[in-house]
Amino acid sequence: MLKISNTVELADWEIELSAIRAMGSGGQNVNKVSSAIHLRFDVQRSTLPPVYKEKLLALSDSRITKEGVIIIKAQTYRTQEQNREDALNRLREMIVAAMVVVKKRRPTKPTKASQHRRVEAKKRNGANKSLRGKVTY
Template identity: 60%
Template sequence: MLKLSNNVAIPDWELQITQIRAQGAGGQNVNKVASAVHLRFDVLHSSLPPFYKERLMALSDQRVSKEGVIIIKAQTFRTLEKNKDDALRRLKALILDAVKTEKVRRPTKPSKSAKKKRLDKKTQKGRTKALRGKVQL
Protein backbone atom coordinates (compact mmCIF):
# COMPACT_ATOMS: atom_id res chain seq x y z
CA MET A 1 0.00 0.00 0.00
CA LEU A 2 1.48 3.33 -1.12
CA LYS A 3 0.14 6.03 1.20
CA LEU A 4 -0.16 9.49 -0.38
CA SER A 5 -2.01 11.31 2.40
CA ASN A 6 -4.19 10.55 5.41
CA ASN A 7 -7.19 9.52 3.32
CA VAL A 8 -5.63 8.62 -0.07
CA ALA A 9 -3.61 5.48 -0.72
CA ILE A 10 -2.84 3.23 -3.67
CA PRO A 11 -3.34 -0.52 -3.05
CA ASP A 12 -0.50 -2.86 -4.02
CA TRP A 13 -2.60 -4.68 -6.61
CA GLU A 14 -2.85 -1.48 -8.71
CA LEU A 15 0.94 -1.24 -9.00
CA GLN A 16 2.66 -3.51 -11.52
CA ILE A 17 6.35 -3.86 -10.75
CA THR A 18 8.41 -5.92 -13.18
CA GLN A 19 12.09 -6.79 -13.07
CA ILE A 20 13.80 -5.95 -16.34
CA ARG A 21 16.92 -7.75 -17.51
CA ALA A 22 18.59 -6.28 -20.55
CA GLN A 23 19.76 -8.65 -23.27
CA GLY A 24 23.49 -9.07 -23.66
CA ALA A 25 24.41 -7.31 -20.43
CA GLY A 26 27.99 -7.95 -19.45
CA GLY A 27 30.94 -6.46 -17.71
CA GLN A 28 30.62 -4.25 -14.65
CA ASN A 29 26.98 -3.27 -15.19
CA VAL A 30 25.59 -6.81 -15.13
CA ASN A 31 24.29 -6.49 -11.53
CA LYS A 32 22.97 -2.99 -12.09
CA VAL A 33 21.02 -3.92 -15.22
CA ALA A 34 19.75 -7.20 -13.76
CA SER A 35 18.13 -5.33 -10.87
CA ALA A 36 16.37 -2.71 -13.02
CA VAL A 37 12.68 -2.17 -12.29
CA HIS A 38 9.75 -0.85 -14.33
CA LEU A 39 6.76 0.35 -12.35
CA ARG A 40 3.49 0.62 -14.28
CA PHE A 41 0.47 2.45 -12.85
CA ASP A 42 -2.83 2.95 -14.69
CA VAL A 43 -4.29 6.29 -13.60
CA LEU A 44 -7.72 5.96 -15.23
CA HIS A 45 -8.46 2.51 -13.74
CA SER A 46 -7.07 3.28 -10.30
CA SER A 47 -8.91 3.98 -7.07
CA LEU A 48 -7.57 7.54 -6.85
CA PRO A 49 -10.07 10.37 -6.30
CA PRO A 50 -11.30 12.10 -9.50
CA PHE A 51 -9.38 15.29 -8.65
CA TYR A 52 -6.09 13.34 -8.58
CA LYS A 53 -6.89 11.64 -11.89
CA GLU A 54 -7.71 14.96 -13.62
CA ARG A 55 -4.52 16.61 -12.39
CA LEU A 56 -2.37 13.63 -13.42
CA MET A 57 -3.91 13.46 -16.89
CA ALA A 58 -3.34 17.21 -17.39
CA LEU A 59 0.31 16.86 -16.38
CA SER A 60 2.81 17.45 -19.17
CA ASP A 61 5.34 14.80 -18.22
CA GLN A 62 6.84 12.17 -20.50
CA ARG A 63 6.23 9.48 -17.87
CA VAL A 64 2.44 9.91 -18.20
CA SER A 65 1.05 8.60 -21.50
CA LYS A 66 -2.11 9.82 -23.25
CA GLU A 67 -3.86 6.61 -22.19
CA GLY A 68 -3.22 7.46 -18.55
CA VAL A 69 -0.43 5.00 -17.85
CA ILE A 70 2.56 6.05 -15.77
CA ILE A 71 5.76 4.10 -16.33
CA ILE A 72 8.72 4.74 -14.05
CA LYS A 73 12.08 3.08 -14.68
CA ALA A 74 14.53 2.67 -11.81
CA GLN A 75 18.00 1.18 -12.09
CA THR A 76 20.25 3.43 -10.02
CA PHE A 77 20.84 0.90 -7.22
CA ARG A 78 22.39 -2.58 -7.37
CA THR A 79 19.65 -4.34 -5.40
CA LEU A 80 16.14 -5.01 -6.62
CA GLU A 81 14.53 -3.91 -3.33
CA LYS A 82 16.20 -0.49 -3.38
CA ASN A 83 15.14 0.03 -7.00
CA LYS A 84 11.55 -0.88 -6.11
CA ASP A 85 11.60 1.58 -3.22
CA ASP A 86 13.09 4.25 -5.49
CA ALA A 87 10.39 3.71 -8.14
CA LEU A 88 7.62 3.90 -5.52
CA ARG A 89 9.13 7.06 -4.03
CA ARG A 90 9.31 8.69 -7.47
CA LEU A 91 5.70 7.72 -8.26
CA LYS A 92 4.55 9.22 -4.95
CA ALA A 93 6.50 12.43 -5.64
CA LEU A 94 5.02 12.68 -9.16
CA ILE A 95 1.45 12.30 -7.89
CA LEU A 96 1.90 14.72 -5.00
CA ASP A 97 3.53 17.33 -7.25
CA ALA A 98 0.62 17.05 -9.69
CA VAL A 99 -2.06 17.61 -7.05
CA LYS A 100 -0.24 20.24 -5.02
CA THR A 101 -2.08 23.56 -4.87
CA GLU A 102 -0.52 26.76 -3.66
CA LYS A 103 -1.94 28.29 -0.49
CA VAL A 104 -3.06 31.87 -0.83
CA ARG A 105 -2.00 33.90 2.16
CA ARG A 106 -3.73 37.11 3.02
CA PRO A 107 -1.38 39.89 4.01
CA THR A 108 -1.90 40.61 7.69
CA LYS A 109 -1.17 43.74 9.66
CA PRO A 110 1.18 43.42 12.62
CA SER A 111 -0.59 43.52 15.96
CA LYS A 112 -0.06 46.32 18.51
CA SER A 113 2.02 44.05 20.72
CA ALA A 114 4.21 43.02 17.77
CA LYS A 115 4.76 46.70 16.84
CA LYS A 116 5.67 47.57 20.45
CA LYS A 117 8.03 44.59 20.74
CA ARG A 118 9.77 45.58 17.49
CA LEU A 119 10.14 49.19 18.62
CA ASP A 120 11.56 48.15 22.00
CA LYS A 121 14.07 45.87 20.33
CA LYS A 122 15.03 48.61 17.89
CA THR A 123 15.60 51.21 20.63
CA GLN A 124 17.57 48.72 22.73
CA LYS A 125 19.92 48.12 19.78
CA GLY A 126 20.28 51.89 19.36
CA ARG A 127 21.26 52.35 23.02
CA THR A 128 23.82 49.56 22.79
CA LYS A 129 25.37 51.09 19.66
CA ALA A 130 25.48 54.55 21.25
CA LEU A 131 27.33 53.25 24.33
CA ARG A 132 29.84 51.30 22.28
CA GLY A 133 33.38 52.62 22.71
CA LYS A 134 32.51 55.08 25.51
CA VAL A 135 33.96 54.73 28.97
CA GLN A 136 31.43 54.70 31.75
CA LEU A 137 32.28 55.84 35.27
Protein backbone atom coordinates in the same frame (compact mmCIF):
# COMPACT_ATOMS: atom_id res chain seq x y z
CA MET B 1 0.10 -0.56 -0.01
CA LEU B 2 1.50 2.84 -1.06
CA LYS B 3 0.44 5.70 1.21
CA ILE B 4 0.04 9.01 -0.63
CA SER B 5 -1.58 11.09 2.12
CA ASN B 6 -3.57 10.52 5.31
CA THR B 7 -6.69 9.66 3.32
CA VAL B 8 -5.34 8.35 0.00
CA GLU B 9 -3.64 4.97 -0.42
CA LEU B 10 -2.90 2.80 -3.43
CA ALA B 11 -3.39 -0.95 -3.25
CA ASP B 12 -0.70 -3.33 -4.45
CA TRP B 13 -2.81 -4.60 -7.38
CA GLU B 14 -2.91 -1.07 -8.88
CA ILE B 15 0.86 -0.86 -9.33
CA GLU B 16 2.51 -3.26 -11.77
CA LEU B 17 6.18 -3.85 -11.01
CA SER B 18 8.44 -5.93 -13.20
CA ALA B 19 12.18 -6.59 -12.99
CA ILE B 20 14.25 -5.87 -16.07
CA ARG B 21 17.94 -5.74 -16.85
CA ALA B 22 19.56 -2.41 -16.10
CA MET B 23 21.31 -0.43 -18.81
CA GLY B 24 24.86 0.85 -18.70
CA SER B 25 28.11 -0.43 -17.32
CA GLY B 26 28.29 -3.03 -14.58
CA GLY B 27 30.56 -5.75 -15.86
CA GLN B 28 29.40 -9.32 -16.31
CA ASN B 29 26.72 -8.93 -13.67
CA VAL B 30 24.66 -6.50 -15.77
CA ASN B 31 23.86 -9.23 -18.31
CA LYS B 32 22.77 -11.81 -15.72
CA VAL B 33 20.82 -9.99 -13.02
CA SER B 34 17.53 -8.13 -13.49
CA SER B 35 18.03 -5.38 -10.95
CA ALA B 36 16.14 -2.52 -12.62
CA ILE B 37 12.42 -2.03 -11.94
CA HIS B 38 9.81 -1.07 -14.51
CA LEU B 39 6.75 0.45 -12.79
CA ARG B 40 3.41 0.85 -14.59
CA PHE B 41 0.47 2.65 -12.99
CA ASP B 42 -2.83 3.07 -14.84
CA VAL B 43 -4.35 6.33 -13.61
CA GLN B 44 -7.80 5.65 -15.14
CA ARG B 45 -8.26 2.22 -13.48
CA SER B 46 -6.87 3.32 -10.11
CA THR B 47 -8.82 4.01 -6.95
CA LEU B 48 -7.46 7.54 -6.72
CA PRO B 49 -10.06 10.28 -6.11
CA PRO B 50 -11.26 11.99 -9.31
CA VAL B 51 -9.43 15.24 -8.43
CA TYR B 52 -6.11 13.37 -8.28
CA LYS B 53 -6.81 11.66 -11.62
CA GLU B 54 -7.66 14.94 -13.37
CA LYS B 55 -4.55 16.71 -12.12
CA LEU B 56 -2.26 13.78 -12.96
CA LEU B 57 -3.62 13.44 -16.49
CA ALA B 58 -3.34 17.22 -16.99
CA LEU B 59 0.41 17.09 -16.36
CA SER B 60 2.64 17.44 -19.40
CA ASP B 61 5.08 14.78 -18.24
CA SER B 62 6.86 12.46 -20.65
CA ARG B 63 6.37 9.55 -18.20
CA ILE B 64 2.58 9.65 -18.77
CA THR B 65 1.36 7.95 -21.95
CA LYS B 66 -1.64 9.03 -24.03
CA GLU B 67 -3.63 6.19 -22.48
CA GLY B 68 -3.01 7.59 -18.99
CA VAL B 69 -0.40 5.07 -17.83
CA ILE B 70 2.51 6.32 -15.75
CA ILE B 71 5.75 4.48 -16.58
CA ILE B 72 8.75 4.82 -14.28
CA LYS B 73 12.05 3.00 -14.79
CA ALA B 74 14.27 2.80 -11.70
CA GLN B 75 17.83 1.57 -12.24
CA THR B 76 19.93 3.83 -10.02
CA TYR B 77 20.79 1.25 -7.40
CA ARG B 78 22.49 -2.12 -7.64
CA THR B 79 19.78 -4.11 -5.85
CA GLN B 80 16.26 -4.82 -6.98
CA GLU B 81 14.81 -3.89 -3.56
CA GLN B 82 16.38 -0.43 -3.57
CA ASN B 83 15.19 0.19 -7.13
CA ARG B 84 11.67 -0.93 -6.17
CA GLU B 85 11.64 1.56 -3.28
CA ASP B 86 12.99 4.27 -5.56
CA ALA B 87 10.28 3.66 -8.18
CA LEU B 88 7.51 3.73 -5.56
CA ASN B 89 8.90 6.91 -3.99
CA ARG B 90 9.08 8.59 -7.39
CA LEU B 91 5.45 7.63 -8.09
CA ARG B 92 4.39 9.00 -4.69
CA GLU B 93 6.31 12.26 -5.28
CA MET B 94 4.74 12.64 -8.72
CA ILE B 95 1.21 12.25 -7.34
CA VAL B 96 1.87 14.60 -4.42
CA ALA B 97 3.47 17.20 -6.72
CA ALA B 98 0.43 17.12 -9.01
CA MET B 99 -1.79 18.07 -6.08
CA VAL B 100 0.21 21.13 -5.00
CA VAL B 101 -1.86 24.25 -5.61
CA VAL B 102 0.19 27.02 -7.18
CA LYS B 103 -0.40 30.34 -5.45
CA LYS B 104 -1.79 32.95 -7.85
CA ARG B 105 0.47 35.92 -8.39
CA ARG B 106 -1.00 39.27 -7.45
CA PRO B 107 0.49 42.06 -9.55
CA THR B 108 1.99 44.90 -7.50
CA LYS B 109 2.90 48.50 -8.33
CA PRO B 110 6.25 50.06 -7.46
CA THR B 111 5.97 52.72 -4.76
CA LYS B 112 6.44 56.42 -5.53
CA ALA B 113 9.65 56.48 -3.48
CA SER B 114 11.15 53.50 -5.36
CA GLN B 115 10.26 55.11 -8.70
CA HIS B 116 11.92 58.36 -7.57
CA ARG B 117 15.06 56.50 -6.40
CA ARG B 118 15.28 54.69 -9.75
CA VAL B 119 15.05 57.92 -11.76
CA GLU B 120 17.61 59.67 -9.55
CA ALA B 121 20.04 56.76 -9.95
CA LYS B 122 19.60 56.92 -13.72
CA LYS B 123 20.31 60.66 -13.68
CA ARG B 124 23.48 60.15 -11.61
CA ASN B 125 24.63 57.39 -13.95
CA GLY B 126 23.94 59.58 -17.00
CA ALA B 127 25.89 62.49 -15.46
CA ASN B 128 28.89 60.19 -14.88
CA LYS B 129 28.76 58.98 -18.46
CA SER B 130 28.53 62.52 -19.87
CA LEU B 131 31.82 63.34 -18.11
CA ARG B 132 33.51 60.57 -20.11
CA GLY B 133 33.07 62.43 -23.36
CA LYS B 134 35.73 64.08 -25.49
CA VAL B 135 37.42 67.09 -23.87
CA THR B 136 37.35 70.23 -26.02
CA TYR B 137 39.48 73.40 -25.38
